Amino acid sequence: MKVIAIAAVGKNGVIGKENALPWHLPEDMKFFRDATRDQIVIMGRKTLEALGKILPQRENAVVTRNANLKVENARVFSEIGSAIRYYRENEKDFAGKNIFIIGGAQIYEAAMSLCDEVWLTEIDQSFEGDVCFPFYREGQFLRSEFILAQSRLKQDSANPLQYRFNEFHRKI
Numbered sequence: 001m002k003v004i005a006i007a008a009v010g011k012n013g014v015i016g017k018e019n020a021l022p023w024h025l026p027e028d029m030k031f032f033r034d035a036t037r038d039q040i041v042i043m044g045r046k047t048l049e050a051l052g053k054i055l056p057q058r059e060n061a062v063v064t065r066n067a068n069l070k071v072e073n074a075r076v077f078s079e080i081g082s083a084i085r086y087y088r089e090n091e092k093d094f095a096g097k098n099i100f101i102i103g104g105a106q107i108y109e110a111a112m113s114l115c116d117e118v119w120l121t122e123i124d125q126s127f128e129g130d131v132c133f134p135f136y137r138e139g140q141f142l143r144s145e146f147i148l149a150q151s152r153l154k155q156d157s158a159n160p161l162q163y164r165f166n167e168f169h170r171k172i
């Protein structure tokens with residue numbers, strides 16, 4: 001069971017604006033849906049609010065410090081580490097699944113040292129926003145314990161933005 005952070009990031013590191021995505025990239029959304037379908041997704045409470053609902057066809061986990069939060073059809077954890085531990089300890093119930101850390105910034109930051117891989121959609125444009133990927137500056141992912149393992153140039157048919165699907169793997 002791998003732990004994979006997945007995010008889309010503007011050149012200046014922006015990932016969100018007013019609790020929403022600052023861009024419209026349908027093919028990136030499709031990539032995200034396909035990658036995470038039937039997998040485990042872990043998100044912060046604010047990202048749950050941004051999505052508006054848990055994601056169907058996935059095992060959903062929400063991380064919050066609010067001990068009273070209940071989310072229908074999702075497991076709630078008080079720490080990212082305990083969420084990952086729960087799935088690893090119960091791996092037989094989640095056979096063949098990977099854990100995707102789907103944001104936002106606070107959760108990427110808290111989870112990074114526990115990730116095996118980081119999948120970034122890196123958009124070749126800067127955006128206005130109020131939330132940034134925590135380890136990113138001027139088009140560069142800054143965590144040196146990961147190396148670029150795969151890179152695919154994309155252009156969305158509905159949008160002139162150019163972007164890359166970049167997969168970083170933890171160095172062995």
Ligand SMILES: NC(=O)c1ccc[n+]([C@@H]2O[C@H](COP(=O)([O-])OP(=O)(O)OC[C@H]3O[C@@H](n4cnc5c(N)ncnc54)[C@H](OP(=O)(O)O)[C@@H]3O)[C@@H](O)[C@H]2O)c1
Pocket residue numbers: 006007008009014015016017018019020021043044045046047048050063064065066077078079080102103104105106107108110131
């Ligand atoms: N571009 C992308 O790929 C992408 C992906 C996901 C999200 N986003 C964007 O990112 C923004 C949201 O990100 P965000 O950083 O503001 O919020 P977030 O990480 O989604 O959620 C933050 C919340 O998670 C809980 N939390 C954070 N750290 C914790 C810890 N160590 N232990 C326990 N609980 C913890 C807290 O919940 P409580 O306050 O309930 O205690 C905190 O308020 C939105 O704009 C969204 O659209 C972008």
